[in-house]
Amino acid sequence: MDRQTTHQDVMISRRAIESLRQPKVKLDPFRPIAVIHEFEATVRPSRGFPPKASVTSIFITGAECVFRCTMCDLWKHTLDTPTPPGAIPAQIDIALQSDFRNDSAIAESSQWIKLYNSSNFFDSRCVPREDWDAIAARVTNFDRVIIENHPRLVDCHVGEFAEKIGGKLEVAMGLETVYAPSIRLLNKQMTLDDFERAASNLSNMTVDLRVFILLQPPGMPADHAVDAVIDSLRFAGHCGARHASIIATRGGNGMMEQFSLKGTFKAPNAFSLERCFDRALVSDMSMVITVDLWGFENLAGLCESCVGLRRQRLLSMNLSQSILAPCEISCGCADD
Ligand code: SF4
Ligand SMILES: [Zn+2]
Numbered sequence: 001m002d003r004q005t006t007h008q009d010v011m012i013s014r015r016a017i018e019s020l021r022q023p024k025v026k027l028d029p030f031r032p033i034a035v036i037h038e039f040e041a042t043v044r045p046s047r048g049f050p051p052k053a054s055v056t057s058i059f060i061t062g063a064e065c066v067f068r069c070t071m072c073d074l075w076k077h078t079l080d081t082p083t084p085p086g087a088i089p090a091q092i093d094i095a096l097q098s099d100f101r102n103d104s105a106i107a108e109s110s111q112w113i114k115l116y117n118s119s120n121f122f123d124s125r126c127v128p129r130e131d132w133d134a135i136a137a138r139v140t141n142f143d144r145v146i147i148e149n150h151p152r153l154v155d156c157h158v159g160e161f162a163e164k165i166g167g168k169l170e171v172a173m174g175l176e177t178v179y180a181p182s183i184r185l186l187n188k189q190m191t192l193d194d195f196e197r198a199a200s201n202l203s204n205m206t207v208d209l210r211v212f213i214l215l216q217p218p219g220m221p222a223d224h225a226v227d228a229v230i231d232s233l234r235f236a237g238h239c240g241a242r243h244a245s246i247i248a249t250r251g252g253n254g255m256m257e258q259f260s261l262k263g264t265f266k267a268p269n270a271f272s273l274e275r276c277f278d279r280a281l282v283s284d285m286s287m288v289i290t291v292d293l294w295g296f297e298n299l300a301g302l303c304e305s306c307v308g309l310r311r312q313r314l315l316s317m318n319l320s321q322s323i324l325a326p327c328e329i330s331c332g333c334a335d336d
Contacts, residue, residue: 012187012255017068020254025077029084032091033059033077033118042110044288044321052319053144054106057114058095060088063126065119067150069174070187071217073253074118082125088117089134096138112144112167121147121171122157136164146210148172151190151198159205170208170242173198177217178235179228185219185264192235199239210243211236215276216268217249218259225268226276233280233289243288246280248273248299269301270310271335274326277314281323290318305331 027033036057041050064078092115115135119126127135139145144167149158151173162169175195176186183192202209213232216225229246236244248268251257259265273291280289296302296311309327317324 012070012185014068017070017187017255020258021075022254024075024080027061027077027079029061029079029087030090031061032095033061035059035095039105039109039319040112041288041290041319041321044286050288050319050321052105052109053112054109055112055114056095056142057116058092060091060115060117062088062117062119063123065126065150066123067189068187069176069189070185070255070259071176071214071249071253073250076253078118083117083128085128085130086134088115088127088131089138092135092138110143111141112146113139113142114146114172115139116146116148116172120149120153122149122153122155122161132161132164136161136166140166143167144170144208146170146172150174151195154198154201156205158202158207162205162207168208170210171202172210172212172245174212174214175232175236175239176212176214177220177228178232179217179220179224182214182217182219182228185259186214186217196239199241203240208242209240210245211239211241213244213246214249215246215273216266218256218265222266222268222272225272226279229276230279230283233283233285233287237285237287241287243290245290245292246273246276247292248295250295250298267300269335270296270299270333271301273299274310274314277317278323281317281321288321293318301333301335303331303333305329306333 038055039052040055042053043050062083064075117126121127145165149171176188178192199209213229215229216222220228233244251267256265277291291314293311293314297307306329309329313324313327
């Protein structure tokens with residue numbers, strides 16, 4: 001693990017990354033992009049089924065992130081201008097009005113909310129400070145509020161916001177990987193020391209940490225991908241992560257296609273995601289570990305016959321935090 005990879009190692013200019021982009025999606029700043037409801041395991045039990053939380057995820061429309069990570073495609077659903085004051089509280093109102101669920105499983109669960117703004121919550125261009133009280137008032141009944149933020153934007157303001165909400169604050173940060181050649185290509189503008197420092201600051205403010213980890217980012221040989229996820233999970237655990245989410249690196253933003261042409265990026269297939277999740281769940285790590293199933297059907301190594309069953313298996317493993325038997329289907333899909 002190379003902890004010395006520095007911001008000066010950045011080799012890819014902002015202009016080069018932006019020049020390869022497609023146009024953004026046109027958005028109404030006062031409407032959320034999407035709202036989804038799902039369940040999530042709250043702990044990783046040593047045995048038995050973990051308690052689950054009912055999670056409302058609001059994908060908020062807001063200003064674009066100041067960073068330019070090469071693998072990022074979140075910019076597609078962002079504004080070029082600062083988020084207008086009042087827009088985020090209005091979006092939360094719309095999102096919460098649309099929740100008409102009436103299910104005993106929901107009523108018995110803890111209630112969590114994710115406010116994901118495709119950027120950094122603690123950048124006032126993205127989330128105006130003057131809206132903090134209005135946002136906090138709208139999420140006061142939730143047991144846990146999860147926001148996303150770059151490690152270099154973690155400061156004492158995080159603690160100020162944490163004190164305003166009724167429940168526990170959790171900050172989700174992209175560690176991405178501990179594999180140094182990939183860190184350089186990701187242009188994350190962060191070192192592992194930066195990440196560890198941010199995690200320690202969160203801990204001092206009694207704010208929980210969620211970590212995003214990439215499977216097979218650019219610069220990583222496919223045969224090292226699973227080991228690198230396990231190494232990255234261990235580092236996340238060392239930093240005190242409560243939850244780690246594994247994300248299959250995807251193309252589609254321009255720069256990743258450029259890496260593919262140069263032979264430095266090949267998107268992971270479904271088998272790789274399944275293998276690393278199996279390994280993670282038999283490890284001795286105590287945090288909740290899940291795989292992100294957004295876009296699972298687009299991974300290589302799947303066919304119409306197996307995609308639904310294999311997705312369902314991973315979803316069940318997310319909730320049970322234990323390995324399930326492989327799907328019994330002889331569709332012919334094979335790891336190549
Ligand atoms: S910090 Fe997050 S939102 Fe910003 S460019 Fe990187 S991946 Fe995208
Ligand atoms: Zn198949």
